[in-house]
Structures are given as C-alpha cells and as structure tokens.
Amino acid sequence: MTSLQAEPRTTLEKRHNSKAAGRFLAGGLLIVGVLMISAVAPAFLLANILLAVRDNVKKADVIVVLGGDGPSRAAWASDLWLKGIAPxxxxxxxxxxxxxxxxxxxxxxxxxSITVECQSGTTWENALFSAPILKDMDAHTAVLVTSWYHSRRAKASFxxxxxxxHWKSVPVExxxxxxxxxxxxxxxxLLKEYPKTIWYAVRLLLGVEPTRGAPPEYSREVRT
Structure with missing residues (x-):
C-alpha cells in the first residue's frame, strides 16, 4: 500500500476517534449533570422543611434584624414595627x-427606636454581640428577621x-x-446553608462554640 493510499484512511480514523471522544465527553458531562441535578434538586425541595423556622407572633419587646440581604430584611422589619409587633x-x-x-x-x-450592632461578621457573632445589648434593653421576647432559609440556624444561635x-422567627419569605x-x-x-447548619449544630452539641466576647463598642463607626 502506498503512502498516498494510507493517508486518507489515517485521516478517517482520526476523525472517527475524534467523534468517539466527543461523544464520550458529551456522555460524561450528561451523567455529571444528571448527578448534580439529582443531588441539588432535593436540597431546594426540602429547604422549607430543613432550613426554615416560622413562628406566630403578636407582640414582642424587640425586633432583631440581621444584615446580609439588606433591602428585603429592612422592608419586612419595617412592616413588623409599623404593625406594632415591637417598639x-x-x-x-x-x-x-x-x-x-x-x-x-x-x-x-x-x-x-433603632439600635445598631455593626461588629459581627457571622451568624454566631450576630447572636453573641447582640446578647449584651438585648440584656441592656431588658428584652424578654424577641422577633428574629432574616432570610427564610437562614432562619433555623439564626434562631438556634440566638x-x-x-x-x-423567648425567640420568635418571622423570616423574609x-x-x-x-x-x-x-x-x-x-x-x-441556600445551598451553602446546609453545611453551615450542620456545622453549627455539631458545634453546639459538642460545646465548642466560639467564646469570643462582644467588642466594647456596638459599632466600628460613630454616626449620628
């Protein structure tokens, strides 16, 4: 067989191998996609049960609003205050x-009527740094405002x-x-909330929660 006769066959083989590799890669990506969807879908479908806590509330001493999703939380907390839930x-x-x-x-x-605590950078610090402020307020009942999928971990921390x-969770829906x-x-x-919730739960059960105390000032900044 001459080199001129072998060359087309070699080219055809390369094309065939390239197409086979492409099909193999596409099949692998499809399998990975299906596995990811099968793992992620339940996380969203069960989030309302596993991550959210909702309580009925009529009156409380204070509304505690957590930073993070500012616009929606500010709006919902304002509605609660205007309804007279807490002064x-x-x-x-x-x-x-x-x-x-x-x-x-x-x-x-x-x-x-608004006090700010602007030192905390985690949910646990939210709870830890708010504790002395709430004590100064002589609060006995409180409404916690955060995103719905963050409400279980937040309530447990506080x-x-x-x-x-006595804590009541009234989250932003x-x-x-x-x-x-x-x-x-x-x-x-929401997906990040699952490992965070598990870690917080284990940490609390084992009694290894951080012991860092609240800073001497409520805020890093001094504003009027």
Missing part, C-alpha cells in the same frame, strides 16, 4: 447595618447566646419560585 429594633451585622437602619427610617420607623429571651431561586445568588446561599 424597639436591633440591627446586627457588619457591612449593611447602617443601610438597613436608614432604609427602615425611610419607611417610617422612628429613628430613636437561643444559645440569649437563652433568657422567598419572592420567586424555586426553579428561579436555583439560578439566583440566593440559590447559592
């Missing part, structure tokens, strides 16, 4: 604490650091269907 508000969380405070004032909440307070949520930034946060 005082504590905003906890570094980053958007003053934004939430200002957003609530713009919605009609009395400026003098119940651990302020056990003398989702504003879009689950399938849209899955492709949004909130969907990513």
């Amino acid at each position: 005082r508000v504590l905003v906890s969380g570094d980053g958007d604490c003053y934004w939430i405070r200002q957003g609530m004032i713009e919605r009609g909440v009395d400026e003098g 119940a651990a650091t302020s056990a003398n307070i 989702r504003s879009q269907p689950l399938w849209k949520l899955a492709f949004s930034a909130d969907g990513v946060q």
